[in-house]
Amino acid sequence: xxxELVDKIKNDPKxxxxxxxxxxxxxILSIIMLVIYYTFIMVIAFSPQTFAAKIAEGSxxxxxxxxxxxIIVSAFILTGIYVxxxxxxxDNLIHQIKExxx
Amino acid sequence: MSRNFLIWGAFAxxxxxxxxxxxxxxxxxxxxxxxxxxxxxxxxxxxxxATLAITYWAAQRTKTAKDFYTAGGGITGxxxxxxxxxxxxSAASFLGISALVYRSxxxxxxxxxxxxxGWPIILFLIAERLRNLGKYTxxxxxxxxxxxxxxxxxxxxxxxxxxxxxxxxxxxxxxxxIQLLFGLPYWMAVVIVGxxxxxxxxxxxxxxxxxxxxxxxxxxLSGATFIAFGVLYSFDFSFEKMFTEAINTTRDAKGMMSxxxxxxxxxxxxxxxxxxxxxxxxxxxxAGLPHILMRFFTVADAxxxxxxxxxxxxxxxxxxxxxxxxxxxxxxLISKNPEYLxxxxxxxxGNNMAAIHLSHAIGxxxxxxxxxxxxxxxxxxxxxGLTLAGxxxxxxxxxxxxxxRGEVNEAQEMKISKIAxxxxxxxxxxxxxxxxxxxxxxxxxxxFAIAASANFPVLFLSMYWSKLxxxxxxxxxxxxxxxxxxxxxxxPTVWVAILGNEEPIFGSKYPALISVTTAxxxxxxxSIIDNSKRAQIDRAAFEAQDIRCQTGIGAxxxxxx
Numbered sequence: 001x002x003x004e005l006v007d008k009i010k011n012d013p014k015x016x017x018x019x020x021x022x023x024x025x026x027x028i029l030s031i032i033m034l035v036i037y038y039t040f041i042m043v044i045a046f047s048p049q050t051f052a053a054k055i056a057e058g059s060x061x062x063x064x065x066x067x068x069x070x071i072i073v074s075a076f077i078l079t080g081i082y083v084x085x086x087x088x089x090x091d092n093l094i095h096q097i098k099e100x101x102x
Numbered sequence: 103m104s105r106n107f108l109i110w111g112a113f114a115x116x117x118x119x120x121x122x123x124x125x126x127x128x129x130x131x132x133x134x135x136x137x138x139x140x141x142x143x144x145x146x147x148x149x150x151x152a153t154l155a156i157t158y159w160a161a162q163r164t165k166t167a168k169d170f171y172t173a174g175g176g177i178t179g180x181x182x183x184x185x186x187x188x189x190x191x192s193a194a195s196f197l198g199i200s201a202l203v204y205r206s207x208x209x210x211x212x213x214x215x216x217x218x219x220g221w222p223i224i225l226f227l228i229a230e231r232l233r234n235l236g237k238y239t240x241x242x243x244x245x246x247x248x249x250x251x252x253x254x255x256x257x258x259x260x261x262x263x264x265x266x267x268x269x270x271x272x273x274x275x276x277x278x279x280i281q282l283l284f285g286l287p288y289w290m291a292v293v294i295v296g297x298x299x300x301x302x303x304x305x306x307x308x309x310x311x312x313x314x315x316x317x318x319x320x321x322x323l324s325g326a327t328f329i330a331f332g333v334l335y336s337f338d339f340s341f342e343k344m345f346t347e348a349i350n351t352t353r354d355a356k357g358m359m360s361x362x363x364x365x366x367x368x369x370x371x372x373x374x375x376x377x378x379x380x381x382x383x384x385x386x387x388x389a390g391l392p393h394i395l396m397r398f399f400t401v402a403d404a405x406x407x408x409x410x411x412x413x414x415x416x417x418x419x420x421x422x423x424x425x426x427x428x429x430x431x432x433x434x435l436i437s438k439n440p441e442y443l444x445x446x447x448x449x450x451x452g453n454n455m456a457a458i459h460l461s462h463a464i465g466x467x468x469x470x471x472x473x474x475x476x477x478x479x480x481x482x483x484x485x486x487g488l489t490l491a492g493x494x495x496x497x498x499x500x501x502x503x504x505x506x507r508g509e510v511n512e513a514q515e516m517k518i519s520k521i522a523x524x525x526x527x528x529x530x531x532x533x534x535x536x537x538x539x540x541x542x543x544x545x546x547x548x549x550f551a552i553a554a555s556a557n558f559p560v561l562f563l564s565m566y567w568s569k570l571x572x573x574x575x576x577x578x579x580x581x582x583x584x585x586x587x588x589x590x591x592x593x594p595t596v597w598v599a600i601l602g603n604e605e606p607i608f609g610s611k612y613p614a615l616i617s618v619t620t621a622x623x624x625x626x627x628x629s630i631i632d633n634s635k636r637a638q639i640d641r642a643a644f645e646a647q648d649i650r651c652q653t654g655i656g657a658x659x660x661x662x663x
Contacts, residue, residue, distance in 0.1 A: 006646050009653070019652055026226040033226075037219045037381060044212060044367040045377035051208075052366035060345045062365040068211040068426075071219070072419040076412075078222045083412045086230070087405050094653050101655070 005101065012100060018093040025085065029078050040071055141471025142284060149317075149479045150298065156313045160306035167512045168658075170307035170519060171238035171494055172399040175658065177312055179406040183413025186397050188315030189487045190217075190388075190414070191322055191421050193480045194275055194546065197454040199422065203429020204437070204456035205357060207348070207364025210429050212371060214422035216381060220388035221418065225411040228389055230404035231565045234654040235647065239491075240395040241499045244561045247643035249572040249636055251504050253560070256579050258499040260556040261392035263583075265492035266529070267549040268393075269485060273534030274542050276481040282451045283458065283474040289535050296531035299485045303493065303527075304520045308400060311486045318483040321476045323417065326424040329457065329473070332464035333431030348433040355437075355447035364433070376612055383614035387550030390558035393491035404654050425457075432456040435463045489526050496522035544595035547611065551590060555582035555617035563625055565651055568644040571637035574629025582621025589613030 009015050043050050051064030164170050177185070195217070203210030236243045241257035273292055280291035302310045337344040345365065353360045359368060371377045388394065398407050436442045442450055442459040449455050461473035497519035502510045560579040563570045590596055592607035629637075650656045 003646075006649055009649050009655070010645065015649075015653070022652075030223050030226045033219055033222045037215070038378070040215065041212070041371060041377045041381055042374070044371055045374050048367035048372075052362075059342060060349055060362075060365065061342060062208075064208055064366055065211070068208075068215060069423060071215050072422060075218050075222050076416050076419050079225050079412045079415045082222075082226055083408045086408055091405055097653055098655060 008101060009097065012097055014093055014097050014100070018090060018097065021093075022086070022090050026082070029082055033075065033078055036071055036074060040067070139284060139467070139471055139474060141468045142474035143471075145471050145475035146284070146478050149321075149475055153298075153302065153310075153314050153317065153479075153482075156317075157302050157306035157310040160310035160313065164305075164307040164309055167238070167498075167515050167519075169309065170516055171396075171490075171498065173308040173312055175400060175402055177400040177406075179401060179409025180413050181312065181316055182397060182401050182406065182410035183417065184319045185312045185315035185400075186394065186410055186414035187417035187421070188319035188322075188483050189394055189397065190418055191319065191480070192272065192484045193279065193477050194271065196322065196326070196421075196425065196480065197279070197457055197477070200425045200428045200432065200457040200460075201453045201455075203426055204432045205453055206359045206368045206370070207430070207433075208366055209368045209370040211422075211426055212367060214425065216384040217388070218415070218419055218422060219381075220385040221411060221415040223385055224389050225408060225415070228562070228565070229398055229407045229411050230654075231651045232395065232398045232561075233401065233404050233407040234651050234657045235565070236399050237658050238396070238399060238498050239494050240392060240557065240561055241495065241503075244557075244564045244575070245503075246564060247647050248564065248570070248575055248640050250508070252572055252576040254499045254504050256576055256583075257557065257560065258495040258504075260390075260552060260579070260583060261495040261499075262492055264390075264392055264549045264553045264557065265488050265495070265526075266533070267545045267552070268391075269488050269492075269526070269530045270533045270537055271542055271545040271549070272481055272485050272488070273530050274537050274540075276478075276485075277534060277538060279454075279477055279481070282455070283477065288538055292531055292534040295482060295485060296527045296534070298482055299489055299530075300524055300527035302482075302486045303490050303523045308396075308490060311483075311490050312400060314479075314483045314486055318476070318479045319417065322480055323421060325461070325473050325476045326421060326428065326457075328469070329461055329464055330424045330427040330431070333427055333435070333460070336431075336435065336464075344427075344430055344434065348430050351433055351437055353433075353437050353447070355443075357453075358437070375615065376610055379610060379612035379615035382618055383547070383550045383554050383612055386554035386558045386614070386618055388553075390553030390556070390561065391549075392495065392553075392557065393487040395561075396491050396494065397487075399658070403657070428457050428460060432460045436460055439463065485530065489523055489530070492526045493519045493522040496526075541600055543599070544590060547595060548586070548590045551586040551613055551617060552583060554614050555586040555621050556580075559618065559621040559625055563622075565647075567629075568648070569629055569641055570625065570644075571629045571632040571634070571640045573632045573634065573637065574625045574627070577628040578621050578623070578625025581624040582617050585617035585620045586613055589617060 051062060051067065053063050055061045055063050055066065168174055199210050199214055202213060232240070232243055235246050239261070241254045241261070244257050245253035273295065276295045277288040277292045280286050281288045302314055333344070337347070348364060349362055351360060371380060397410070401407050401410060436456065436459045444450055449459060458470070458473060458477070462470040497515055501518045502508065502515045556579050559582055560575045564575065589608050590613055593613060594606040594609070594611050597603050597606045
């Protein structure tokens with residue numbers, strides 16, 4: 001890529017908007033996933049009995065089971081949220097940036 | 103010409119396989135192998151015939167290096183998502199995780215979750231950048247603005263080390279499993295897997311490998327769904343009933359947990375170091391596996407790359423939920439049935455057979471045959487993906503870009519990649535046979551540790567940190583690699599379990615926290631003190647790289663056929 005083109009794209013406000021919006025979004029989602037996972041694994045390391053509590057009186061199911069399943073589901077939902085916004089909003093911005101340099 | 107070779111090779115393998123199956127059971131079925139399973143063999147032969155037909159079809163479409171390495175870049179997001187989940191749901195994770203649930207209940211879920219949560223992170227931080235920058239291998243990305251020779255050499259070495267460790271683990275697992283399921287001698291099973299994998303990869307390249315993965319993923323997901331459905335059916339679709347009966351199943355065989363403890367975390371992770379370190383190994387290790395990273399170059403653009411991870415996360419997550427149900431179902435349905443037990447009360451063929459025996463308990467001989475064939479197919483698909491990644495590291499990174507400094511024609515590079523595939527296949531067969539009786543439990547852990555400590559940090563910082571230099575990446579990545587290997591060797595899995603010492607020098611099975619930190623700190627330190635001429639080139643090139651990374655302007659497109 002020539003320096004001229006690099007400077008042109010770099011100074012394009014749409015490019016700057018894309019970079020800041022997307023990196024903020026990607027890092028926020030990553031941190032949410034990391035916090036969920038590390039909270040889970042730290043509870044297991046320090047206080048495994050927390051997850052042994054029953055979900056209801058008279059039930060044998062412990063709260064650890066629905067929590068575990070929810071973490072799996074949350075991973076899927078978080079990827080869905082990212083793909084939805086990136087394939088719409090972010091790809092539109094990229095398309096406009098590409099049009100701008102033609 | 104090569105097409106004729108493929109046809110003859112395919113016929114010869116099918117013929118040999120049939121012959122081997124016909125005699126295998128009679129030879130020494132007496133030891134601890136199952137008797138010859140006809141349904142399993144018929145279904146496996148069908149799978150082999152179908153995949154060889156696909157290889158023939160793919161061979162006609164594999165003409166250029168781009169076809170060979172990335173299937174021309176024309177795989178869709180859904181197809182790639184299935185293929186990624188096919189790569190990730192190995193026989194080890196299907197049989198291993200359901201066995202872990204069978205043995206200790208809840209702990210199996212902890213493991214699955216660790217394996218899954220790396221995927222969202224890969225999507226958010228790596229997938230589209232990788233697609234926008236890379237061509238055939240992850241070393242393309244890592245060395246994009248750095249000096250080719252040192253960084254490609256380091257990345258190719260990291261890729262080969264990961265691939266070979268993983269391959270050995272798969273081959274030994276394949277041999278033992280097939281010996282049990284099909285009544286075949288160990289060495290023959292290893293040879294069949296090796297030969298088929300060489301055929302798929304050399305002739306069909308990435309296109310055939312992708313379709314083998316897709317078919318296998320669909321078969322495995324359907325089979326596991328059927329077992330889980332059968333389990334739930336036998337408890338009238340009540341989880342309460344299933345868990346209650348599992349708790350009430352008392353088992354006294356060695357290592358088995360019973361009673362209420364199976365419903366809560368047991369001893370898998372019991373200190374903060376292991377908890378963090380295991381998490382890092384699984385997360386960053388997944389993001390550093392060469393055969394997984396390579397899959398992102400098979401799609402047309404960043405949009406499809408994102409979709410692939412979305413679908414893959416869904417399939418893998420669903421699969422892990424199934425393994426949890428399968429493990430609990432097995433506790434109730436097979437751990438008291440003498441048909442599946444040894445005299446001591448353990449499972450026939452070992453703990454990893456829980457899902458296999460359960461398939462028999464639920465669907466009889468025919469379904470057992472189906473699941474056995476799926477397990478075999480799973481191994482074939484995973485080793486093919488691994489071999490292709492290893493061969494690309496040899497031909498594209500080491501030969502074309504290091505040895506020939508990029509001055510190479512495509513035909514020559516393709517030839518080298520095919521030779522490399524055959525060599526890797528032969529090495530895998532040889533090591534698979536050599537390690538038959540060895541304890542290989544440490545190998546997958548070591549592969550993940552190397553991927554997390556050597557491949558991932560260099561790849562990640564090359565995309566994110568403008569001040570990274572060649573020297574920093576090379577020294578830091580090398581330190582990460584060394585630390586991972588040394589800590590595994592002096593840890594419990596090698597120092598105690600294999601070398602027979604009383605106490606490990608390094609107390610944890612999970613070195614990633616230390617080795618990954620070493621790599622990142624090493625890369626940072628040796629980059630900031632680097633004032634060489636090369637360092638200026640490396641830093642100056644970041645801006646242009648970052649724009650391509652962010653927008654895909656100038657990225658490799660797809661080829662249509």
